[in-house]
Amino acid sequence: MSASTAPIDPSAPLPHRKLIRQWLEPLASRATLYPIVLLLFDYALLAAALAGTVLFAAGWLKLLCGLAAGFVIGRLFIIGHDACHQSLTPNRRLNHWLGRIAFLPSITPYSLWEVGHNVVHHGYTNLKGFDFVWAPYTAEEFARLTPMQQRMDRLYRSGWAPGLYYMVEIWWKRMFFPNTSHMPTRRRVFLLDNLLVSAFGLLWAGALVAAAVATGQSVLLVLLTGFVVPFLFWCAMIGFVVYVHHTHTAVSWHDERTAWSKASPFVSTTVHLTFPLSIGAVLHHIMEHTAHHVDMSIPLYRLKNAQSLLEERLPGRIVVQPFSWRWYFETARDCKLYDFARHCWTDYAGRPTSPVRTAAVTG
Secondary structure: OOOOOOOOOOOOOOOOHHHHHHHHHHHHOOOOHHHHHHHHHHHHHHHHHHHHHHHOOOHHHHHHHHHHHHHHHHHHHHHHHHHHOOOOOOOHHHHHHHHHHHHHHHOOOHHHHHHHHHHHHOOOOOEOOOOOOOOOOOHHHHHHOOHHHHHHHHHHOOOOOHHHHHHHHHHHHHHOOOOOOOOOOOOHHHHHHHHHHHHHHHHHHHHHHHHHHHOOOOHHHHHHHHHHHHHHHHHHHHHHHHHHHHOOOOOOOEOOHHHHHHOOHHHHOOEEEEOOOOHHHHOOOOOOHHHHHHOOOOOHHHHHHHHHHHHHHOOOOOEEEEOOHHHHHHHHHHOOEEEOOOOEEEOOOOOEOOOOOOOOOOO
């Protein structure tokens, strides 16, 4: 093994991001046909699941198909997420349209997601005041909230309602026809993308109503299992995924830009959550998230190799967490508020629930 490919000692300074990206450069090559096939395959899965909500007579089978449809919407969204990062295919214009097509079932306006995710979240991951996704309150901020706002935060961070958080705080407030307080910038493309996904949603619901009437079924039941359940499952899925990507007792938040920059946030603020039985592959490798934050140009179909390379070269630097429901709910219990003076997570009473640091993590 050459010096350039040898693992970096955990006590040594972290290499510059530019060097780390050079390690991954061979894995940033993109294909055109394969991602299109992936998109068509997932749309076929979605069509089959939605057909099941109409064709099956038993309510429990309709519900099962609705849940499956929600999961496939999540898979399609991951493809669209790659397209939005321009990492899906080598063609920029094609990526824009594939992304919009992949985002349709999740009712996600492509251009608004691009701003909120690519620019804000990736540009300032876990920097308070910039990155708004699952940003924790301080004890002082929490005390200033209204009783209803406090109850909502407790619910969001209970472990039971990541979908509610995503649906309200991300999709409703910042994506679906957002007001000027959440999106001060007004662009024509924002409106057009919202009209596009709204038209798709109306067409989807209308097709279900027509199918229910044509087959003599309850319109309410078919709409519930074929539209509402898939959307709610999708929200729960994306809310959970985003939460576990950046919430961990070993992951820090920052409120000062210089310290945040020194902490190598492209590595230190991201969790690689591992699953048994190749579940990560079923999720299009979105859980190999450190590699994605290091280099957004790596396509989903190469993230597994990229993540393995990073963990080999940077032992002890990357948060790797085997998933279990016990770990998840312990994290939800421990990661309520953040103390930026002591650089630790706390519970709602202000008691530290992660190691107290006298200075910000420096990678």
